[in-house]
Amino acid sequence: MTTPSPATLATSLRTHLAGTLRAEQTGTAVVLGGWVHRSRDLGGQVFLDLRDRGGVVQCSFNPQWTPSEVIAAAAAVGIESVVMIEGTVAPRPAEMRNPEMVTGAIEVRATAIRVVGPAVTPALPVAPIKDGKLPAEELRLRHRILDLRREELQHALVLRHRLMQTTRQYLSAQGYLELETPILTKPTPEGARDFLVPSRMHAGEFYALPQSPQIYKQLFMCAGFDRYFQIARCFRDEDLRADRQLEFTQIDIEASFIGREDIIAMAEGLIQALWAEAGIAVATPFPRMSYADAMERYGCDRPDLRYGLEIEDLTARFAPSESGIIQSALQAGGRVRGIRVPGGAAWSRKQVDELETIAKGAGVGGLIRLKGTGSALEGPLAKFLSPESQAALQLREGELLLAVAAHDRVASPALDRVRQECAARLGLADPTVRRFLWVLDFPMFDQDPETGALAAVHHPFTAPNAEDMQARPDAPASWRALAYDCVLNGTELGGGSIRTSDPAVQARMFALLGIGDTAEQERRFGFLLEGLRAGAPPHGGIAFGFDRIAMLLAGASSLRDVIAFPKTTAARALFEGAPSAVPAADLTELHIRTVDA
RNA sequence: GGGGGCGUAGCUCAGUUUGGUUAGAGCACUCGACUGUCACUCGAGAGGUCGCGGGUUCGAGCCCCGUCGCUCCCGCCA
Numbered sequence: 001m002t003t004p005s006p007a008t009l010a011t012s013l014r015t016h017l018a019g020t021l022r023a024e025q026t027g028t029a030v031v032l033g034g035w036v037h038r039s040r041d042l043g044g045q046v047f048l049d050l051r052d053r054g055g056v057v058q059c060s061f062n063p064q065w066t067p068s069e070v071i072a073a074a075a076a077v078g079i080e081s082v083v084m085i086e087g088t089v090a091p092r093p094a095e096m097r098n099p100e101m102v103t104g105a106i107e108v109r110a111t112a113i114r115v116v117g118p119a120v121t122p123a124l125p126v127a128p129i130k131d132g133k134l135p136a137e138e139l140r141l142r143h144r145i146l147d148l149r150r151e152e153l154q155h156a157l158v159l160r161h162r163l164m165q166t167t168r169q170y171l172s173a174q175g176y177l178e179l180e181t182p183i184l185t186k187p188t189p190e191g192a193r194d195f196l197v198p199s200r201m202h203a204g205e206f207y208a209l210p211q212s213p214q215i216y217k218q219l220f221m222c223a224g225f226d227r228y229f230q231i232a233r234c235f236r237d238e239d240l241r242a243d244r245q246l247e248f249t250q251i252d253i254e255a256s257f258i259g260r261e262d263i264i265a266m267a268e269g270l271i272q273a274l275w276a277e278a279g280i281a282v283a284t285p286f287p288r289m290s291y292a293d294a295m296e297r298y299g300c301d302r303p304d305l306r307y308g309l310e311i312e313d314l315t316a317r318f319a320p321s322e323s324g325i326i327q328s329a330l331q332a333g334g335r336v337r338g339i340r341v342p343g344g345a346a347w348s349r350k351q352v353d354e355l356e357t358i359a360k361g362a363g364v365g366g367l368i369r370l371k372g373t374g375s376a377l378e379g380p381l382a383k384f385l386s387p388e389s390q391a392a393l394q395l396r397e398g399e400l401l402l403a404v405a406a407h408d409r410v411a412s413p414a415l416d417r418v419r420q421e422c423a424a425r426l427g428l429a430d431p432t433v434r435r436f437l438w439v440l441d442f443p444m445f446d447q448d449p450e451t452g453a454l455a456a457v458h459h460p461f462t463a464p465n466a467e468d469m470q471a472r473p474d475a476p477a478s479w480r481a482l483a484y485d486c487v488l489n490g491t492e493l494g495g496g497s498i499r500t501s502d503p504a505v506q507a508r509m510f511a512l513l514g515i516g517d518t519a520e521q522e523r524r525f526g527f528l529l530e531g532l533r534a535g536a537p538p539h540g541g542i543a544f545g546f547d548r549i550a551m552l553l554a555g556a557s558s559l560r561d562v563i564a565f566p567k568t569t570a571a572r573a574l575f576e577g578a579p580s581a582v583p584a585a586d587l588t589e590l591h592i593r594t595v596d597a
Numbered sequence: 598g599g600g601g602g603c604g605u606a607g608c609u610c611a612g613u614u615u616g617g618u619u620a621g622a623g624c625a626c627u628c629g630a631c632u633g634u635c636a637c638u639c640g641a642g643a644g645g646u647c648g649c650g651g652g653u654u655c656g657a658g659c660c661c662c663g664u665c666g667c668u669c670c671c672g673c674c675a
Contacts, residue, residue, distance in 0.1 A: 038636080038637095040635060040636095040638095042632060043631035043632065046632095046634095047633080047637085058634085060633080063632075079625090096635090098634095122608095123607060124607085124608065125607095125608060125609090125624080127636085129623095129624065129625095129636065130636050132608085134609090135608055135609075136608090136667065136668090137667055138668085139607095188675085190675050191675035193673090193674090211674095236674060238673055238674040239673060241670080242669070361671075446675095455675070570668095
């Protein structure tokens with residue numbers, strides 16, 4: 001993406017962008033429009049820093065070139081007011097140059113000023129204050145216009161724009177068509193809670209806002225559009241987080257007559273183009289790891305590969321132990337797995353207890369800890385381990401072994417959190433390093449350990465691995481899916497799958513998910529099944545979380561910093577004041593009556 | 598639904614531990630001075646529902662109970 005030359009932003013009211021003026025424009029007569037960033041009134045002369053989209057330039061009001069009434073007007077204007085300033089670009093006296101401003105070699109010798117948009121005293125500072133902290137998030141959101149004027153958010157939203165255009169260019173160049181799908185759509189029975197929209201014309205019936213355009217993009221494939229993409233707004237009525245908003249933007253992609261490798265190659269190219277737009281070179285292809293491998297070695301399906309601390313199976317070492325805790329865990333089908341932390345032996349009892357609290361929070365009963373002290377192991381369990389077992393652990397001096405004896409289902413998430421906390425303490429996650437990764441071969445279903453009920457790990461339209469299905473037709477919980485996730489430094493950037501294009505297979509998937517009744521399938525997913533029955537090409541796709549990518553590339557720590565008008569964690573829009581009550585008559589027209597909770 | 602943190606001037610904060618005169622500072626704002634500043638400087642001034650409600654007390658910014666808002670996390674997010 002290239003930005004237009006400053007000249008193209010000239011209008012009938014202004015000639016240049018303030019922040020783009022340079023020494024080359026010396027002698028040029030300019031008319032600028034912008035906001036008063038700062039002002040310095042020295043008595044006989046006045047300096048105004050004028051800010052517009054392009055940046056900041058100093059405007060100098062001096063009796064040598066400025067009429068006295070203009071100087072008086074400049075002295076009187078309040079900061080953040082919008083002014084039009086006429087003047088001439090001039091070099092600053094050599095000793096007055098400001099090397100910290102890109103425009104610092106020059107200034108605009110002002111001859112006229114007009115206050116076109118006087119501002120009340122701003123509720124928040126816009127110009128940065130040295131060592132100044134940002135105002136509280138609540139105030140930043142309540143006075144969002146002022147916050148958006150800050151350089152940081154200006155840059156973030158400009159970057160967001162450029163990433164959008166890069167996406168469009170990259171995909172369009174490969175024959176992908178940008179097609180739109182409805183915002184008023186049909187409620188989805190699985191997944192997140194829907195936002196419902198009442199129908200005025202049909203009493204008691206509701207539209208839903210899309211959680212994603214998933215089914216529509218598959219229908220495009222059935223309709224022969226072959227390659228589709230959309231920068232799609234999605235809505236999920238779930239609790240918010242720093243990296244989760246009620247409405248968010250996905251780069252949604254689907255293609256026909258493709259396999260997994262086609263999607264991965266296309267996606268790697270897109271990632272490469274987006275990171276390049278942010279000035280970062282990314283090498284492809286990305287390494288790959290199976291889901292099973294990721295869970296075994298890292299305890300999670302989106303491992304951060306910037307550091308090791310890999311999980312080891314220590315069952316054989318601990319099996320001879322007489323510890324009741326370990327024996328009962330093993331008898332219940334569990335294993336002993338753990339990580340060895342270099343330098344961890346120096347941690348205090350309290351620090352290790354904190355790790356155990358984290359592990360317990362993830363559902364395990366406790367954390368086995370053993371310190372390598374050179375000659376012998378230290379720790380509550382050391383006495384239960386035979387000298388042979390202790391030696392086999394090969395704990396080095398200073399190492400701390402943290403292990404969990406439990407079923408993988410609970411042990412993996414616990415070890416994942418302990419591993420991340422240890423890495424954070426040791427500063428192992430280098431923020432300048434980027435480790436991309438494809439996680440492949442996700443399981444098709446997640447089985448509830450109590451009820452045995454199956455739920456789709458990805459979504460119900462994902463194709464199962466055909467070999468698994470044929471080899472173990474009666475064990476769907478063991479089937480792998482043709483699904484893939486793109487992971488960067490422990491964060492999921494996006495994911496997708498090859499879809500089921502055979503309506504009979506799709507019906508079977510619904511049945512396995514507990515939607516066995518044909519009429520029920522037709523009622524909920526008839527429009528998809530009709531598409532598949534009309535002749536569906538093999539197809540698949542992927543979706544990337546656009547806001548999250550923008551956040552990463554902008555160096556922001558919250559999605560709120562790359563979304564112009566975000567919601568608070570309590571799901572409120574403080575600036576515009578949504579949601580809000582509506583007149584009773586509006587509800588009546590929508591056939592809605594509210595009840596007290 | 599649950600847990601942690603925060604809430605004092607327009608903004609950022611101190612004051613809360615140990616209740617006690619009129620609640621302070623920096624920036625911003627108003628007025629004044631100042632002809633090369635760039636966080637201009639200097640002088641003066643104005644500015645407070647200590648989030649809100651209740652309680653304890655002779656007395657509450659400070660202690661107790663409740664509540665609201667923002668935030669981080671767990672649950673949730675196919």
